[in-house]
Amino acid sequence: MAEVTAFGVGSPVRRIEDDRFVRGRGHYTDDLRFAGECFMAVVRSPHASAAIGRIDAAEALAAPGVVAVLTGRDAEADGIGGLVTAVRRRRRDGSPMAEPPYRALAVDRARFVGDAVAIVLAETAEAARDAAERVAVEYEELPAVTDAAEALAPGAPAVWPDLVPDNEAFVFEQGDRGAVDRALAAAAHVARLDFRISRVSANTLEPRNAIGLFDPGTGRYTLHSGTQSPHRLRLELAEHALFVPQSRIRVVAPDIGGAFGMKGSIYPEQILVLWAARRVGRPVRWQADRSESFLSDHHARDNLTSVELGLDGDGRFLALRVRTIANLGAYLAMNTPHSPTNNLGGLAGTYRTPAIHAEVIGVHTNTQPTAPYRGAGRPEATYAIERIIDVAAAEFGFDRIELRRRNMIRPSEMPYRTGLVFTYDCGDFPANMERALALADFDGFAERRRAAAERGRLLGLGIANPIEIAGGPEQNPGEEACEIRFDPSGGATILLGTHNHGQGHETAFRQVAHELLGLAPDRVEILYGDTDAVPHGKGTFGSRSIAAGGTALARAAGKIVARGREIAARLLEADPGDIEFAEGRFRIAGTDRSLALEEVARASFEPGRLPPSSELGLIEKAIVSARGATFPNGCHVCEAEVDPESGEWLLTRYTVVEDVGRVVNPLLVKGQVHGGVAQGFGQVAGEAIRYDAETGQLVTASFQDYRMPRAIDFPDFALESNEVPTAQNALGVKGAGEAGAVGALSAVTNAVLDALAPLGIRHLDMPLTPEQVWRAIRAAEEAGSAPQPEAVPARP
Incomplete structure (x- = not known):
């Protein structure tokens, strides 16, 4: 076993993953290449509020290298859905808040500068961007409002005239209003302050991107995209955008150059590359530049x-x-x-x-x-x-x-x-x-x-x-998944439903695995970010990964020890109740007879050395939630x-x-x-x-x-x-x-x-x-x- 001194929980270990990053060996979405791929550019509204009239794509389609131009009407005709909110509040009168349609491509009306109204597919990124400028969209500019307080004023332009005519989407309250009123009225002093928290953009080092593939033989989609929550993205795509079983969608999130919450949501472009790939029968790639990020990233x-x-x-x-x-x-x-x-x-x-x-x-x-x-x-x-x-x-x-x-x-x-x-x-x-x-x-x-x-x-x-x-949330922190797989050589792969995009998970989870199982870091691989390889997960957000993922890892590790104890008892010819586990070794209590976990793992692939009716291999998984x-x-x-x-x-x-x-x-x-x-x-x-x-x-x-x-x-x-x-x-x-x-x-x-x-x-x-x-x-x-x-x- 390799040297593992000072690697456990609490040790100031340098990040293992940094070696490949500082050497330029990271593996990002934009590093991927697929045969026959085409490039997508998005036609975006130049107006904050405008009725969308006729969209004339003739000049764009005639441009060199253009494969297709698609609009919101095309998406509707193909049964493509959109984005929905996962959090629902109530209006002032107690009724459910309205949920205006958030389509991948706007239809009839654009509602902010940058709203997507069409896409252009071409042989190169430059050709797609050039052709996007040739798509002629008839707009009827309408009054707009960008300040929230002004939007509440009587007579303010309505963003959703039919659904939310007063622009007030919801009113959410917590606490005891009456008790506060009484206490403030009786207080010796009352301090008051009005302030504004400014609007910001995450500005990740790596702008957003997406590559969509579609296999017509299996009807299966594959999305490569920088996302904090691959499994949640798969769910949203399946249930609200493509309307197919989750099993027909694979989401792969490779290395990500920053996320900060901004890459935790589904975006229109992730839907569009998959739909476009199905339409044209080719992989479709979209990569934002910095200016497009300011326009299209959620603020x-x-x-x-x-x-x-x-x-x-x-x-x-x-x-x-x-x-x-x-x-x-x-x-x-x-x-x-x-x-x-x-x-x-x-x-x-x-x-x-x-x-x-x-x-x-x-x-x-x-x-x-x-x-x-x-x-x-x-x-x-x-x-x-x-x-x-x-x-x-x-x-x-x-x-x-x-x-x-x-x-x-x-x-x-x-x-x-x-x-x-x-x-x-x-x-x-x-x-x-x-x-x-x-x-x-x-x-x-x-x-x-x-x-x-x-x-x-x-x-x-x-x-x-x-x-x-x-x-x-406090009483419902959400589940997380972990699977620990030993291979016949005794090495281990830990599959996690969280995602590492700068937090140091490849190091931290190795430290936890060493603490729990005594595994040397060079004998452990950490795998995440692929919904085919990791069947379940919630993702990385809300400072949850080490608590949620660590809880799942601890549970799976406990199962590994329990199963390993049975195998070790067989190998050491002892009663399982006499087997102790500590620092990566199974030992007969009170003796010096012991086996390393790696030895037990190797033996688990040899039928003649296993307890009767025992399955081959040492593989355990857990889907669990923290207590709170x-x-x-x-x-x-x-x-x-x-x-x-x-x-x-x-x-x-x-x-x-x-x-x-x-x-x-x-x-x-x-x-x-x-x-x-x-x-x-x-x-x-x-x-x-x-x-x-x-x-x-x-x-x-x-x-x-x-x-x-x-x-x-x-x-x-x-x-x-x-x-x-x-x-x-x-x-x-x-x-x-x-x-x-x-x-x-x-x-x-x-x-x-x-x-x-x-x-x-x-x-x-x-x-x-x-x-x-x-x-x-x-x-x-x-x-x-x-x-x-x-x-x-x-x-x-």
């Missing part, structure tokens, strides 16, 4: 929120009221209603608040549909509670750190029922914050602020105590320095203490937190999707207009883990995939606004661009606000 967030926090005279929280207007876009994608309603329980944060009520109003606009993006409702909830705490502290004279301490849930109170959906099973929130403050040298902040002032700079400190639900969702939590402390002359600002320190439960691999956790913080910072600093208010045109369709963060934007991170294992799953893990993103949005914003607070600036909506900061400073100066030094009390 995220875009919420208007009002928050009220009631406190007593001593600063104890009494009630929290949150009202959000969520921009859903023109259509309901698979998870569109999910994101704004997913984490309302997270509004409680890590604090005791007796009464909480939240209301979310989902609104249709003439924009790209929204869908989950790293955090999927969690960063927004954390932002609401952490921003309002800072506002309350400033307005009513409380110290913001002490205010958090006073209201923070203690470990002795666990399990803690928040009163708004969630029950936290475990955690030490005060320890997270105290350690983060110490690690961030909070006691030295006053001196650093004075030193910055001497250089003409404004220094601010931001803090946030994020908590998120992972692997939810988990609640990763932590504390983020960061410092931001502002140049008041230019409005430019930069992060100078960033500290994170995270409780992700039992840590499988510290290096992987650090990488996940670093990436999440970078994405949270990116939204605060500049990322924003914008539409022209009058025309509905997308004005941020390239990186020239959409500011992405760069490596030079970040200081070194100080990161520690505070492990509080959960009992909700077999490994004690909570999940780390979204941990950094959930806290960064509020921590960074709080830091910048703390720097500006002496100028009398109370709040600015993201993105906090230098221009916006500069204008706010100039406005404060014109209003006569004089800088006031802020007292920074020493930490007890």
